[in-house]
Amino acid sequence: MFRYYLHLALRRCRQSLPMVALLSLTMAIGIASCMTALTIFGALSGEPLPGISPHLQVVTMDARETVDKDNNGYDKADSYLNWVDAKALVDAQRARQQVGLAQSYAQVARPDGKQSSQVMGLMAYGPVLGMLGVPVRDGRPWTLEEQTEHVPVVVIDSDLAEKLFGTENAVGRRVSMGGHDFRVTGVSAPWKPRTQFLDLPRNQGDVLGQSEQFFVPAQAALAAGVGPLTAGECGKGAAIVSFQSAEVGKCRWLEVWAALDTPASVSAYRQFVVGYADAQHAAGRLVYPPKAALYGVQAWMAVNHVVPDDVGLNLALAGAFLLLCLVNVAGLLAARFLRRQADVTIRRALGASRREVFVQHLVETGVLGLLGGLLALPLTWLGLWIVRMQPVAYADAAHFSPSAFAVLLLLSLAVGLMVGILPAWRVCRQPPAMQIKLA
Amino acid sequence: MQLQPIFASLKHHKLTALLLVLQVAFSCAIITNAVFLIVQRVQRVTTPSGLDERALSLVEVDDLDAGANPLALHKTDLAALRKLPGVESAALISNVPFSNSEHGSGGCTSLAAVHAVMKAQSLNVPGCAQADVYAGTPGTLRTLGLKLVAGRMFDADEYVPDKPSDQSVIASAMIVTQDFARRLYPEHPDHVVGRDVYFGEGLMKGQPTRIVGVVAHLHQANVSSDGSDDQSALLPVEPNELRALFALRSSPARQDSVIKAAVAALNKSNPGRQVSANDAQTYAHMRASYFQGDTTMIGLLLASALGLVFVTALGIAGLASFWVQQRRRSIGIRRAIGAARGDILHYFQIENFLIVTGGVMLGLLLAVALNLWLMSHYELSRLPLFYLPIGALAMWLLGQLAVLSPALRAAAVPPVVATRSV
Numbered sequence: 001m002f003r004y005y006l007h008l009a010l011r012r013c014r015q016s017l018p019m020v021a022l023l024s025l026t027m028a029i030g031i032a033s034c035m036t037a038l039t040i041f042g043a044l045s046g047e048p049l050p051g052i053s054p055h056l057q058v059v060t061m062d063a064r065e066t067v068d069k070d071n072n073g074y075d076k077a078d079s080y081l082n083w084v085d086a087k088a089l090v091d092a093q094r095a096r097q098q099v100g101l102a103q104s105y106a107q108v109a110r111p112d113g114k115q116s117s118q119v120m121g122l123m124a125y126g127p128v129l130g131m132l133g134v135p136v137r138d139g140r141p142w143t144l145e146e147q148t149e150h151v152p153v154v155v156i157d158s159d160l161a162e163k164l165f166g167t168e169n170a171v172g173r174r175v176s177m178g179g180h181d182f183r184v185t186g187v188s189a190p191w192k193p194r195t196q197f198l199d200l201p202r203n204q205g206d207v208l209g210q211s212e213q214f215f216v217p218a219q220a221a222l223a224a225g226v227g228p229l230t231a232g233e234c235g236k237g238a239a240i241v242s243f244q245s246a247e248v249g250k251c252r253w254l255e256v257w258a259a260l261d262t263p264a265s266v267s268a269y270r271q272f273v274v275g276y277a278d279a280q281h282a283a284g285r286l287v288y289p290p291k292a293a294l295y296g297v298q299a300w301m302a303v304n305h306v307v308p309d310d311v312g313l314n315l316a317l318a319g320a321f322l323l324l325c326l327v328n329v330a331g332l333l334a335a336r337f338l339r340r341q342a343d344v345t346i347r348r349a350l351g352a353s354r355r356e357v358f359v360q361h362l363v364e365t366g367v368l369g370l371l372g373g374l375l376a377l378p379l380t381w382l383g384l385w386i387v388r389m390q391p392v393a394y395a396d397a398a399h400f401s402p403s404a405f406a407v408l409l410l411l412s413l414a415v416g417l418m419v420g421i422l423p424a425w426r427v428c429r430q431p432p433a434m435q436i437k438l439a
Numbered sequence: 440m441q442l443q444p445i446f447a448s449l450k451h452h453k454l455t456a457l458l459l460v461l462q463v464a465f466s467c468a469i470i471t472n473a474v475f476l477i478v479q480r481v482q483r484v485t486t487p488s489g490l491d492e493r494a495l496s497l498v499e500v501d502d503l504d505a506g507a508n509p510l511a512l513h514k515t516d517l518a519a520l521r522k523l524p525g526v527e528s529a530a531l532i533s534n535v536p537f538s539n540s541e542h543g544s545g546g547c548t549s550l551a552a553v554h555a556v557m558k559a560q561s562l563n564v565p566g567c568a569q570a571d572v573y574a575g576t577p578g579t580l581r582t583l584g585l586k587l588v589a590g591r592m593f594d595a596d597e598y599v600p601d602k603p604s605d606q607s608v609i610a611s612a613m614i615v616t617q618d619f620a621r622r623l624y625p626e627h628p629d630h631v632v633g634r635d636v637y638f639g640e641g642l643m644k645g646q647p648t649r650i651v652g653v654v655a656h657l658h659q660a661n662v663s664s665d666g667s668d669d670q671s672a673l674l675p676v677e678p679n680e681l682r683a684l685f686a687l688r689s690s691p692a693r694q695d696s697v698i699k700a701a702v703a704a705l706n707k708s709n710p711g712r713q714v715s716a717n718d719a720q721t722y723a724h725m726r727a728s729y730f731q732g733d734t735t736m737i738g739l740l741l742a743s744a745l746g747l748v749f750v751t752a753l754g755i756a757g758l759a760s761f762w763v764q765q766r767r768r769s770i771g772i773r774r775a776i777g778a779a780r781g782d783i784l785h786y787f788q789i790e791n792f793l794i795v796t797g798g799v800m801l802g803l804l805l806a807v808a809l810n811l812w813l814m815s816h817y818e819l820s821r822l823p824l825f826y827l828p829i830g831a832l833a834m835w836l837l838g839q840l841a842v843l844s845p846a847l848r849a850a851a852v853p854p855v856v857a858t859r860s861v
Contacts, residue, residue, distance in 0.1 A: 019757075022753065022757060026750055026753065026754075029746060029750065030750075033743065033746070067560075308732065309817045309818065310732065310735075310736050312816065312817065313476075313736075313813070313817055314736075314739060316813070316816075317469070317473065317739075317740070317743050318743070320465065320468075320469045320809075321469070321743055321746065321747060321750075323465060324462060324465045324466055324469065324747060324750060324751070325750055327458055327461050327462040327465060327754075328462050328750055328751070328753070328754035330458050331455055331458035331459055331462060331754055331757075331758050332754065332757045332758065332761075334454050334455045334458060335455050335757075335758055335761035335762070335765075336761070338455070339761065339764075339765065390735045390738075391728075391731050391735075392731065392732055392735050393732075422454065422458070423454070426454045
């Protein structure tokens with residue numbers, strides 16, 4: 001029966017091509033605008049590190065050690081800590097894993113100076129690779145002993161190894177950073193979070209994650225004169241932005257992230273952090289009430305407005321647009337079906353049940369929906385291309401993926417069926433006798 | 440014309456009429472909000488900076504090896520830039536509006552207020568306010584094209600070099616915007632010239648700075664959402680940092696050649712540094728990149744709004760066409776028993792008007808609801824009420840335009856149709 005309905009639907013479509021074109025194009029425009037916005041929204045929302053970031057929490061507190069007059073008030077949660085506080089929190093080992101980290105941008109060179117590259121990386125105190133789930137292809141991360149002894153070791157990613165040495169196999173080799181030699185203990189796979197969530201104050205305006213190409217113990221790096229991307233907040237109120245400075249003794253420049261698996265462990269860790277901060281305040285080290293708090297990755301990204309409001313606004317607009325297209329098509333379909341009342345009447349009189357008539361019309365609108373989806377495919381591609389052409393921070397997220405194609409087909413089928421329900425129901429409700437008379 | 444027959448006939452098309460009403464309602468709600476968003480973004484993008492933006496160019500230089508007193512080096516550069524053909528005036532400045540790099544300082548009008556600030560650890564004290572600070576060498580006001588509305592420019596002996604890094608210098612004079620003057624002296628904002636303000640570092644040390652002039656507008660470095668965007672002060676402090684920003688004024692026609700010449704001159708005066716073409720740009724260009732996100736959004740909103748209008752018009756016209764076809768016979772009968780073409784035309788126009796009116800009623804409610812929803816999720820302001828009648832008017836107009844062609848076709852149905860059997 002289904003095949004017969006399909007046959008009927010196609011036949012009817014052929015009979016009124018302009019109308020079919022209008023209906024499917026209207027659906028296509030709605031679907032395409034929605035798909036464009038959904039693709040971008042999907043790429044930007046969700047977990048930056050699937051499976052890992054849901055367990056991460058960042059420590060925030062007002063860790064200023066001096067009275068700060070130009071900054072009137074601590075109005076926004078602040079994740080930057082100075083070395084003393086970061087080290088104390090990490091050393092306490094109260095979470096499953098905890099790391100103090102800061103982003104760095106350093107010149108990494110071969111010791112002979114023949115190859116070098118300016119790359120982003122992380123300076124860390126703690127098991128950063130393990131906690132962030134950075135896959136180590138070869139070799140190993142640095143050990144606790146190497147960290148406490150300030151041994152100059154580094155993990156670089158395979159892209160950087162390839163660039164410097166022409167081979168991924170760089171374990172045991174030496175690289176030069178800040179004029180000092182570092183031994184490569186491991187080579188990691190290229191790694192970048194889907195969206196930016198680490199070190200957000202240093203990455204304002206960035207939406208998409210960046211590749212971190214080296215990982216280095218913070219103390220060893222500082223000793224070699226390699227500092228964080230910016231010095232962070234240094235004593236005085238306004239941020240003194242001195243790039244690449246390793247003179248961070250008086251600055252708040254590290255974030256502490258902790259991996260916590262259960263709500264109970266999160267609240268226990270929160271208690272610990274609040275207790276630590278309040279004790280430091282009571283002892284007079286932190287001059288302001290610290291208001292310590294933990295933020296999950298999603299909440300932290302929301303507080304820092306990582307994903308621009310415009311992205312959500314676009315999605316809302318596109319959704320509304322699709323809705324309008326649906327109502328529009330439903331209206332046209334109702335008119336189209338009701339014009340064929342005579343055919344329906346005859347079928348009903350010959351014994352077709354209401355259900356059969358209903359299904360027949362739904363099949364027809366389903367076909368129209370799929371046709372709309374097919375048309376929406378190039379339109380979506382066009383929409384994403386237009387977004388990619390825009391100089392906005394999330395432009396690179398506008399890529400059509402195979403999974404998006406599946407979503408698109410499902411969406412268009414759903415759209416086709418949804419718009420058909422009301423008109424089909426209306427058609428099959430007519431009593432047969434009434435319609436024969438009319439005809 | 441009587442409305443009764445129209446209502447009677449609409450009753451036979453309940454579902455389609457209802458869908459049309461819904462369509463108009465959604466369309467009305469979305470378009471009203473989209474237009475509101477567009478207008479807001481356009482206002483943002485066109486925010487006046489207070490500068491004379493035409494023919495203003497900027498060159499940024501990073502001298503990492505300039506030593507302890509970069510100002511000396513940059514003053515030599517400035518002298519070289521002033522000599523370039525086409526340059527009318529030039530200045531070394533700290534920053535410009537819409538540049539993303541802001542430096543704010545607090546100011547208080549009396550020592551009592553200063554003490555209150557110290558006690559409260561906040562500038563939310565009567566007689567005190569925060570402003571964005573712009574500093575520059577002699578010639579800054581002329582180069583930026585700022586208009587004085589009261590007082591005078593800085594005297595040559597008032598300019599002081601800034602101290603490097605962490606200590607800042609206290610200027611003896613300052614020029615404020617009208618808005619900042621109003622914030623400091625709400626009682627007599629027009630008589631601020633000659634008054635002393637404890638400002639910036641002077642606030643900490645209890646040393647006053649005298650207001651010598653007032654400019655009409657000077658926008659802050661960033662656009663904030665609270666609308667208090669003209670709180671700025673100019674100081675006669677010569678920037679003394681490794682990073683230097685030069686502002687150049689030239690005639691509009693020579694702007695490109697001046698920029699090229701400036702880059703060449705700066706590279707020549709200090710061969711160690713690399714100033715690239717990317718470090719030099721017109722002010723208009725910098726401003727455009729600051730507002731890039733908004734411009735993109737305006738384009739997207741505009742495209743969506745046009746798409747909505749198009750789809751709605753298509754829907755109205757499509758349904759009207761169906762109805763005309765369906766009623767050919769009854770139209771013929773009406774014509775045969777004496778209805779004029781105009782009567783048929785008006786019938787369809789009035790029918791459309793009634794449906795759109797229903798849609799508009801619902802749509803205006805939806806528009807307000809949508810605005811409230813958007814306000815709760817995004818930083819948006821309330822939809823001004825005058826948008827509603829405009830939205831309604833636009834929908835009526837759109838409906839009439841869309842129905843015109845089918846209605847004309849209906850009016851053209853000849854009476855003889857009545858005599859044919861279908």
